[in-house]
Amino acid sequence: ETGVTQTPRHLVMGMTNKKSLKCEQHLGHNAMYWYKQSAKKPLELMFVYSLEERVENNSVPSRFSPECPNSSHLFLHLHTLQPEDSALYLCASSQALDRPMETQYFGPGTRLLVL
Amino acid sequence: DQQVKQNSPSLSVQEGRISILNCDYTNSMFDYFLWYKKYPAEGPTFLISISSIKDKNEDGRFTVFLNKSAKHLSLHIVPSQPGDSAVYFCAARRQYSGAGSYQLTFGKGTKLSVIP
Numbered sequence: 001e002t003g004v005t006q007t008p009r010h011l012v013m014g015m016t017n018k019k020s021l022k023c024e025q026h027l028g029h030n031a032m033y034w035y036k037q038s039a040k041k042p043l044e045l046m047f048v049y050s051l052e053e054r055v056e057n058n059s060v061p062s063r064f065s066p067e068c069p070n071s072s073h074l075f076l077h078l079h080t081l082q083p084e085d086s087a088l089y090l091c092a093s094s095q096a097l098d099r100p101m102e103t104q105y106f107g108p109g110t111r112l113l114v115l
Numbered sequence: 116d117q118q119v120k121q122n123s124p125s126l127s128v129q130e131g132r133i134s135i136l137n138c139d140y141t142n143s144m145f146d147y148f149l150w151y152k153k154y155p156a157e158g159p160t161f162l163i164s165i166s167s168i169k170d171k172n173e174d175g176r177f178t179v180f181l182n183k184s185a186k187h188l189s190l191h192i193v194p195s196q197p198g199d200s201a202v203y204f205c206a207a208r209r210q211y212s213g214a215g216s217y218q219l220t221f222g223k224g225t226k227l228s229v230i231p
Contacts, residue, residue, distance in 0.1 A: 006158075009156075042204075045219070048218075056218075097217045101210065104219060106161075108156070108158045
Protein backbone atom coordinates (compact mmCIF):
# COMPACT_ATOMS: atom_id res chain seq x y z
CA GLU A 1 0.00 0.00 0.00
CA THR A 2 1.39 3.37 -0.96
CA GLY A 3 0.41 7.00 -0.55
CA VAL A 4 -2.43 8.12 1.67
CA THR A 5 -5.36 5.79 2.32
CA GLN A 6 -8.70 6.50 3.95
CA THR A 7 -11.42 4.24 5.29
CA PRO A 8 -14.28 3.96 4.92
CA ARG A 9 -14.75 5.48 1.47
CA HIS A 10 -18.47 6.01 2.07
CA LEU A 11 -20.39 6.41 5.32
CA VAL A 12 -24.04 6.98 6.10
CA MET A 13 -24.87 7.78 9.69
CA GLY A 14 -27.73 9.04 11.77
CA MET A 15 -27.45 12.13 13.92
CA THR A 16 -27.17 10.06 17.12
CA ASN A 17 -24.48 7.69 15.85
CA LYS A 18 -20.79 7.67 16.71
CA LYS A 19 -18.37 6.76 13.96
CA SER A 20 -14.69 7.24 13.13
CA LEU A 21 -12.83 8.03 9.94
CA LYS A 22 -9.36 6.58 9.53
CA CYS A 23 -6.40 7.88 7.55
CA GLU A 24 -3.04 6.20 7.06
CA GLN A 25 -0.03 7.56 5.22
CA HIS A 26 2.77 5.38 3.90
CA LEU A 27 5.05 8.23 2.87
CA GLY A 28 7.08 8.71 6.04
CA HIS A 29 5.61 12.18 6.50
CA ASN A 30 5.51 14.07 9.79
CA ALA A 31 2.46 16.28 9.27
CA MET A 32 -1.16 15.25 8.70
CA TYR A 33 -4.30 17.23 7.97
CA TRP A 34 -8.09 16.88 7.88
CA TYR A 35 -10.02 18.87 5.30
CA LYS A 36 -13.73 19.19 4.60
CA GLN A 37 -15.11 19.73 1.11
CA SER A 38 -18.75 20.74 0.91
CA ALA A 39 -20.63 21.11 -2.34
CA LYS A 40 -19.64 24.22 -4.29
CA LYS A 41 -17.18 25.36 -1.60
CA PRO A 42 -13.40 25.35 -1.46
CA LEU A 43 -11.57 22.81 0.67
CA GLU A 44 -11.62 23.91 4.30
CA LEU A 45 -8.81 23.00 6.67
CA MET A 46 -10.13 21.47 9.89
CA PHE A 47 -7.18 20.10 11.85
CA VAL A 48 -3.42 19.89 11.54
CA TYR A 49 -1.00 17.59 13.34
CA SER A 50 2.77 17.76 13.35
CA LEU A 51 4.69 14.91 14.97
CA GLU A 52 1.44 13.77 16.61
CA GLU A 53 0.78 17.15 18.21
CA ARG A 54 -2.23 19.19 17.17
CA VAL A 55 -1.19 22.60 15.88
CA GLU A 56 -4.41 23.84 14.34
CA ASN A 57 -8.07 23.65 15.14
CA ASN A 58 -9.90 25.90 12.73
CA SER A 59 -12.98 26.69 14.84
CA VAL A 60 -14.33 23.21 14.22
CA PRO A 61 -17.37 22.15 16.31
CA SER A 62 -16.60 19.75 19.15
CA ARG A 63 -18.72 17.05 17.52
CA PHE A 64 -15.59 16.46 15.42
CA SER A 65 -12.72 15.06 17.48
CA PRO A 66 -9.35 14.25 15.89
CA GLU A 67 -6.79 11.78 17.16
CA CYS A 68 -3.24 11.19 15.98
CA PRO A 69 -1.71 8.19 17.80
CA ASN A 70 1.44 8.22 15.65
CA SER A 71 2.79 10.05 12.63
CA SER A 72 1.31 7.50 10.21
CA HIS A 73 -2.27 7.43 11.46
CA LEU A 74 -4.96 10.04 11.87
CA PHE A 75 -8.54 9.56 13.00
CA LEU A 76 -11.59 11.79 12.97
CA HIS A 77 -14.16 10.75 15.56
CA LEU A 78 -17.71 11.84 14.79
CA HIS A 79 -20.64 12.09 17.19
CA THR A 80 -24.06 13.74 17.11
CA LEU A 81 -23.46 15.18 13.66
CA GLN A 82 -25.89 17.40 11.79
CA PRO A 83 -27.13 16.96 8.20
CA GLU A 84 -25.06 20.00 7.17
CA ASP A 85 -21.94 18.02 8.11
CA SER A 86 -22.51 15.84 5.06
CA ALA A 87 -19.45 16.37 2.88
CA LEU A 88 -16.29 14.81 1.52
CA TYR A 89 -13.65 14.52 4.25
CA LEU A 90 -10.12 14.47 2.98
CA CYS A 91 -6.94 13.52 4.77
CA ALA A 92 -3.57 14.83 3.62
CA SER A 93 0.04 14.54 4.69
CA SER A 94 3.29 16.40 4.07
CA GLN A 95 6.93 15.76 4.84
CA ALA A 96 7.04 18.56 7.38
CA LEU A 97 4.68 21.27 8.53
CA ASP A 98 5.93 24.54 7.17
CA ARG A 99 9.04 24.08 5.10
CA PRO A 100 9.26 26.23 1.99
CA MET A 101 7.70 24.61 -1.07
CA GLU A 102 6.12 21.91 1.07
CA THR A 103 3.48 19.93 -0.81
CA GLN A 104 0.50 18.16 0.70
CA TYR A 105 -0.59 14.76 -0.63
CA PHE A 106 -4.22 13.75 -0.33
CA GLY A 107 -6.09 10.55 0.28
CA PRO A 108 -9.19 9.56 -1.70
CA GLY A 109 -11.59 10.92 0.89
CA THR A 110 -14.60 9.63 2.83
CA ARG A 111 -17.98 10.65 1.45
CA LEU A 112 -20.16 11.21 4.54
CA LEU A 113 -23.93 11.48 4.55
CA VAL A 114 -25.68 12.42 7.78
CA LEU A 115 -29.40 11.61 7.89
CA ASP B 116 -14.04 36.79 1.27
CA GLN B 117 -12.33 34.30 -1.01
CA GLN B 118 -8.59 34.83 -1.24
CA VAL B 119 -8.14 32.39 -4.14
CA LYS B 120 -10.62 32.57 -6.97
CA GLN B 121 -11.21 30.37 -9.95
CA ASN B 122 -13.87 32.27 -11.81
CA SER B 123 -14.63 29.66 -14.45
CA PRO B 124 -16.54 26.72 -12.96
CA SER B 125 -16.11 24.75 -16.17
CA LEU B 126 -14.15 24.65 -19.41
CA SER B 127 -14.50 22.50 -22.53
CA VAL B 128 -11.61 22.00 -24.94
CA GLN B 129 -11.10 19.87 -28.02
CA GLU B 130 -8.53 17.08 -27.79
CA GLY B 131 -5.12 18.23 -28.99
CA ARG B 132 -5.79 21.91 -28.32
CA ILE B 133 -4.52 24.01 -25.42
CA SER B 134 -6.40 24.17 -22.11
CA ILE B 135 -5.89 27.32 -20.05
CA LEU B 136 -7.13 27.36 -16.48
CA ASN B 137 -7.00 30.62 -14.58
CA CYS B 138 -6.65 31.54 -10.93
CA ASP B 139 -6.59 34.92 -9.17
CA TYR B 140 -5.55 35.66 -5.61
CA THR B 141 -5.96 38.67 -3.39
CA ASN B 142 -3.47 38.06 -0.57
CA SER B 143 -0.11 39.56 -1.52
CA MET B 144 1.55 37.45 1.17
CA PHE B 145 1.01 34.28 -0.87
CA ASP B 146 4.30 33.19 -2.40
CA TYR B 147 3.87 29.54 -3.31
CA PHE B 148 1.18 28.22 -5.59
CA LEU B 149 0.04 24.72 -6.44
CA TRP B 150 -2.31 23.05 -8.88
CA TYR B 151 -4.15 19.87 -7.98
CA LYS B 152 -6.21 17.63 -10.24
CA LYS B 153 -9.18 15.68 -8.92
CA TYR B 154 -11.04 12.84 -10.58
CA PRO B 155 -14.49 11.82 -9.29
CA ALA B 156 -14.32 9.55 -6.23
CA GLU B 157 -10.63 10.31 -5.73
CA GLY B 158 -8.70 12.83 -3.65
CA PRO B 159 -6.84 15.77 -5.19
CA THR B 160 -3.54 14.81 -6.83
CA PHE B 161 -0.64 17.25 -6.83
CA LEU B 162 0.15 18.38 -10.37
CA ILE B 163 2.61 21.25 -10.46
CA SER B 164 3.72 24.19 -8.32
CA ILE B 165 5.50 27.52 -8.63
CA SER B 166 7.32 29.74 -6.22
CA SER B 167 6.97 33.51 -6.42
CA ILE B 168 10.63 33.86 -7.38
CA LYS B 169 9.74 32.37 -10.76
CA ASP B 170 7.23 33.35 -13.40
CA LYS B 171 7.05 30.00 -15.18
CA ASN B 172 7.41 26.34 -14.33
CA GLU B 173 7.08 23.54 -16.82
CA ASP B 174 6.57 19.81 -16.42
CA GLY B 175 5.85 17.90 -19.59
CA ARG B 176 2.52 19.01 -21.03
CA PHE B 177 1.82 21.21 -18.01
CA THR B 178 3.08 24.76 -17.57
CA VAL B 179 2.16 27.19 -14.82
CA PHE B 180 2.61 30.93 -15.34
CA LEU B 181 2.65 33.44 -12.49
CA ASN B 182 2.02 37.17 -12.88
CA LYS B 183 2.69 38.63 -9.44
CA SER B 184 1.76 42.18 -10.30
CA ALA B 185 -1.66 41.03 -11.50
CA LYS B 186 -1.93 38.40 -8.73
CA HIS B 187 -2.82 35.90 -11.40
CA LEU B 188 -1.66 32.44 -12.32
CA SER B 189 -2.64 30.09 -15.08
CA LEU B 190 -2.17 26.44 -15.91
CA HIS B 191 -1.60 25.51 -19.55
CA ILE B 192 -2.08 21.96 -20.77
CA VAL B 193 -0.72 21.28 -24.24
CA PRO B 194 -1.86 19.16 -25.97
CA SER B 195 -5.03 18.38 -24.05
CA GLN B 196 -6.03 14.74 -23.77
CA PRO B 197 -9.35 13.13 -22.75
CA GLY B 198 -7.63 11.76 -19.63
CA ASP B 199 -7.06 15.34 -18.50
CA SER B 200 -10.80 15.70 -17.90
CA ALA B 201 -11.04 16.42 -14.18
CA VAL B 202 -11.56 19.23 -11.69
CA TYR B 203 -8.50 21.43 -11.27
CA PHE B 204 -7.88 23.28 -8.00
CA CYS B 205 -5.57 26.20 -7.52
CA ALA B 206 -4.05 26.59 -4.04
CA ALA B 207 -1.78 29.15 -2.41
CA ARG B 208 0.26 29.52 0.78
CA ARG B 209 2.80 31.74 2.49
CA GLN B 210 6.15 30.02 2.76
CA TYR B 211 8.14 32.12 5.16
CA SER B 212 5.65 33.76 7.44
CA GLY B 213 6.01 31.56 10.52
CA ALA B 214 2.88 30.42 12.25
CA GLY B 215 0.19 29.20 9.90
CA SER B 216 2.45 29.23 6.87
CA TYR B 217 1.56 25.59 6.18
CA GLN B 218 -2.05 26.53 5.48
CA LEU B 219 -3.17 26.03 1.90
CA THR B 220 -5.98 28.25 0.64
CA PHE B 221 -7.90 26.64 -2.19
CA GLY B 222 -10.06 27.92 -5.00
CA LYS B 223 -13.41 26.30 -5.77
CA GLY B 224 -12.06 24.46 -8.79
CA THR B 225 -12.60 24.41 -12.55
CA LYS B 226 -14.05 21.35 -14.23
CA LEU B 227 -12.16 20.65 -17.45
CA SER B 228 -13.74 18.50 -20.14
CA VAL B 229 -11.54 17.43 -23.04
CA ILE B 230 -13.65 16.36 -25.96
CA PRO B 231 -12.26 13.58 -28.20
